[in-house]
Amino acid sequence: MLIVNAGELVTLSGGSQALLTGKRMENLAIVKDCGIAVLAGKIVAIGKTHEIIGKYESSQVVDAAGKLVMPGFVDPHTHLVFAGAREAEFELRIKGASYLEILEKGGGILQTVRDTRKASIDELVETCKKTLDTMLVYGTTTVEAKSGYGLTTKDEKKILEVVKRLDEEHPIDIVSTFLGAHAIPQECEGRTEDYVKLVIDEMIPEIGDKDLAEFCDVFCEKGVFNIEQSKKILLNGKEHGLTPKVHADELSALGGAELAAEVGAISAEHLLFSSEEGLRALAKRGVVAVLLPAASFTLMTGKYADARKMIELGVPIALGTDYNPSCWVESMQTIIAFACREMRLTPAEALTATTINAAHAIDRAKEMGSLEVGKKADILVMNVPNHRFLGYRFGTNMVDKVVKNGVIVVDEGKMLKQ
Numbered sequence: 001m002l003i004v005n006a007g008e009l010v011t012l013s014g015g016s017q018a019l020l021t022g023k024r025m026e027n028l029a030i031v032k033d034c035g036i037a038v039l040a041g042k043i044v045a046i047g048k049t050h051e052i053i054g055k056y057e058s059s060q061v062v063d064a065a066g067k068l069v070m071p072g073f074v075d076p077h078t079h080l081v082f083a084g085a086r087e088a089e090f091e092l093r094i095k096g097a098s099y100l101e102i103l104e105k106g107g108g109i110l111q112t113v114r115d116t117r118k119a120s121i122d123e124l125v126e127t128c129k130k131t132l133d134t135m136l137v138y139g140t141t142t143v144e145a146k147s148g149y150g151l152t153t154k155d156e157k158k159i160l161e162v163v164k165r166l167d168e169e170h171p172i173d174i175v176s177t178f179l180g181a182h183a184i185p186q187e188c189e190g191r192t193e194d195y196v197k198l199v200i201d202e203m204i205p206e207i208g209d210k211d212l213a214e215f216c217d218v219f220c221e222k223g224v225f226n227i228e229q230s231k232k233i234l235l236n237g238k239e240h241g242l243t244p245k246v247h248a249d250e251l252s253a254l255g256g257a258e259l260a261a262e263v264g265a266i267s268a269e270h271l272l273f274s275s276e277e278g279l280r281a282l283a284k285r286g287v288v289a290v291l292l293p294a295a296s297f298t299l300m301t302g303k304y305a306d307a308r309k310m311i312e313l314g315v316p317i318a319l320g321t322d323y324n325p326s327c328w329v330e331s332m333q334t335i336i337a338f339a340c341r342e343m344r345l346t347p348a349e350a351l352t353a354t355t356i357n358a359a360h361a362i363d364r365a366k367e368m369g370s371l372e373v374g375k376k377a378d379i380l381v382m383n384v385p386n387h388r389f390l391g392y393r394f395g396t397n398m399v400d401k402v403v404k405n406g407v408i409v410v411d412e413g414k415m416l417k418q
Contacts, residue, residue: 001038001406003062003379004049006069008386009034011046012370015356019286019316025357026348028387029370036069038377041406046371062408064381067400068389070351071371072141072378073332074358077269077290077320080131080145080166080174081124081159084115086325093300099251100223109149109183112325116149116159124162125169131323131330132170137410138331139399141378142173144320144362146217148182151195153203156180160212171404171418175362177245178204178213181225181233196229200236208240214363215266216242220249220256227255234263243363249274250295261285267318267361271305272296276313283314288361291353292322293338294329307343318358319350333390333398340391347391379403383413 011029012020020027035052037045045052089097089107102108116124135143145163150156160176167174180203181196188195207213216237220230234244244263248256250270257278260268268274268282269290282289289310296304310317319339321329329335336350345353359369368376381401384390389398402410409416 001060001062001403002035002052002056002058003038003064003069003381004035004052005063005065006034007064007066008032008068009036009371010068010070010351010387011372012071012352012356013372015352015370016365016372016375019288019360020352020357021314021316022311025311025317025352026346028348028351036371036379038403038406041377043371043373043375043377045373062381062401066385068382068384068386070380070382070387071355071369072380072402072404073139073354074142074362074364074369075135075140075320075323075332076144076267076318076358076361077292077322078143078145079148079322079324080143081128081147081162082112082116082149082325083119083124083127084112084325086111089326093298099299103183103223106186108326110186112149113151113183113185117152117155121158121162121165124159125165128162128166129170132166132172133415134330136172136402136404137399137413137415138333138397139380139402140172140332141402141404142175142359142362142364142368144175144177146177146179147213148179151180151183151185153198153206156203157206157212160207164212171409173368175364176213177215177217178207178237178242179217179219180204181218181230183219183224192225192229196225196232199233204233204236204240204242208237208242213242215245217245217247219247220254220259221247222252222254227259230256230259231263234265238263245269249278257282260287266363269320270295272303279310279313279315286316288316288318288357290318290320290361291339291343292320293342294335295322295327296342297338298327304342307339307345311349316357316360317349317353318361319353320358331397334394336391337394347388350391351387377403377406
């Protein structure tokens, strides 16, 4: 395949080996009137259109004249696998109920746990495939998927087996994270330590030793898992080959950012209430801050992570959807719009945060997240002339074509049959 005449080609080359931080987040390595040659699912050449056409021939030529060509979006934080919905909770939030109040009454995560436990693997696979189709149409080519709606060994394994099947059967690449420490199940109410022991003694060995997940996450938050409990879980996960991630400082300043730096986490996620000391620790250790503006939007508190402060301190930033039953958003384009308006990221910074830095947050930067020779041909052709339209234009899909592993899977904004 050849993609030629790109009006603006965003390569983000140079970000594969090191995270882009500070002012480097705005260095998109843009080239004009450029072309890409793809062979066997990989990028084999990038250069001026006349050079590409002069050197390569193909029966499949995509004319991207006047259009933005960029890497596929990488979504580094989702709760992809679940059953049911929580539309009644949405109304409760409108009326002023808080996240933890809903959880304490058996709603929120616990409602989704009840629904997901009842669902079969096949039912969950079919539901998730529809979600992934939507994500792909909006330009997402790689997704991280967390467990956490099972909260028993059997049901956590079931969710991760669904993730494994989806990775095999859907064009999107899916990276798995074990999040057994997502909430305290109702059967363990008042016995948090007993549940922590179950996660450590039974769940992590079963999941880590059977290679069902790559990462281990924990909801480190007041009223859920405290610093000491979270640390035990994450360090035990490391012993079983699971790289730490942390849901940190989403609802209160508990010290989750400091914990993420201490345990050598690959990412710390949410970070609305993180201290400056915690942010400096993340910067020093190179922990990626995965910011989730749609989660803040759905909480309706008006509080967002301080992205500008993080950039000033040299914290590497990525953006994700936090797709889940209370934050039902599949489009990374929407996330960019929120990040630009509510966190004051520039379109260039937001683009970096949804591609190469997001790939670093799931340890995939050597394979994807930028357009470079040798990397996967995960490429978007967008119906806009340049990257500044990302965030500026919103509420519609700007994707024309999605190329995944060198194959056109979305054309004229519509999913193609595989």
